Amino acid sequence: MNKSQLRFKKKKKLGSYPYFSVVFSITISLFVIGLFGLMVLHTSKLTQIISENVEVQVYLDKFVTENDKIIINKTLSSRDFVLKKEDKPEIYFVSKEEAATQLIEETGQDFLELLGDNPLRDAFTIKISPDYHDPEKIENIKAEIESINGVFEVSYVKSLISTITENVTIIGFVLIGFSAFLILATLILINNTIKLALFSQRFLIRSMQLVGATKSFIRKPFLTRALLHGFLSGILSSALLFVLLEYANLKIDELKLIQDQNKIYILFGSLVVLGTLVGLISTYRSMNKYLKLSLDQLY
Structure with a gap:
């Protein structure tokens, strides 16, 4: 068996779709969510400090x-x-x-x-x-x-209290609305990325069905990879955010005053969990779609 045949065989291994683009896309998506999450945490802490000084x-x-x-x-x-x-x-x-x-x-x-x-x-x-x-x-x-x-x-200063109350309410609504929109858009992006990555495996999935492989057997390698990809993406995005935050702390000394380390670590952990869950769910949904398609629909 020559080298070209070995490469072809390796490429056609079940669940061995190109993973670099998937990990990269999920990492960037989680990084954006995490970056906004840091902004929300800092804004909330700053708002709390202002409120507690009335x-x-x-x-x-x-x-x-x-x-x-x-x-x-x-x-x-x-x-x-x-x-x-x-x-x-x-x-x-x-x-x-x-x-x-x-x-x-x-x-x-x-x-x-x-x-x-x-x-x-x-x-x-x-x-x-x-x-x-x-x-x-x-x-x-x-x-x-x-x-x-x-x-x-x-x-007491009446105008100050009224201003703080109004601004805190407005900031809260804006952050909630934008957070919901950003998370939804990011989840759709991750889902579409995984769906496109699995598109190259649709004929291999069909071939496995034709030789009698069960749906759970076909799903297993894909879900295993999705688990690893999501976990790795969460770790990478958290690491990037940590480096960015440390750099910001070096440049802005007062930034540490509005940071809650426990909540920041919870955010990093949430990114890992989110990446893992989204990867698994998106892969599972995409697999179900390709498992149900007929041969004509695969084309």
Whole structure:
């Protein structure tokens, strides 16, 4: 048997369709999905950070005692609308002396010498939980805090809260819509790539049927390869994304502040699972199609 015959025999081996283009196409498709996934994760984290920094200033009466301040602090800490991290309420006390020092540093002018007295008040700064960012809820919170004994006034930037709420809602809808479209388009692309790759094997599949091979026997080598191709593509796409992310971190130091490593690793794992499942499902569907075609339809 000469070399040309050996090559021909190898080419006609069941399930041995050219796999480079399939792996390449699936890898690129998964890379695009992963790239958008990273953008969604970073956007979500940034949105979360912005939402968690919505603050309300609680100014106290001028003659409140230290005991009154402790009671007010405990009262505020027990409220559900106060943001909590690791079960610790995000409440910070700023004395009128600290506030005066900060104001002098910012303006460069010592207003204490001009006025002869410190007109500022002791205050608590409270971070509000994102669940309570609705303007109506904020107003209710304001009224509730002002009813506490020793509280002079509650202040917050209304326009900022409204803007954050509206923008978070819009960004959420846009990301969901675009994600659905991108995933659907990518899955169709992968499915068509595999279908075209199996097209070259349609006559071999027919020949196996003619000699009495069962459908499961014919499918097995194709599904095995699809499993390997999808898994390999997921690994390659995750590796490319990891390299890209590390490069971005080197160029942008602050980028790490809006990264959740656990979610990023989950994304990489999802790409591997997605590549494997899509490869298997697309191959299975294409195989069923070619197994049902008549000889005339194969042409």
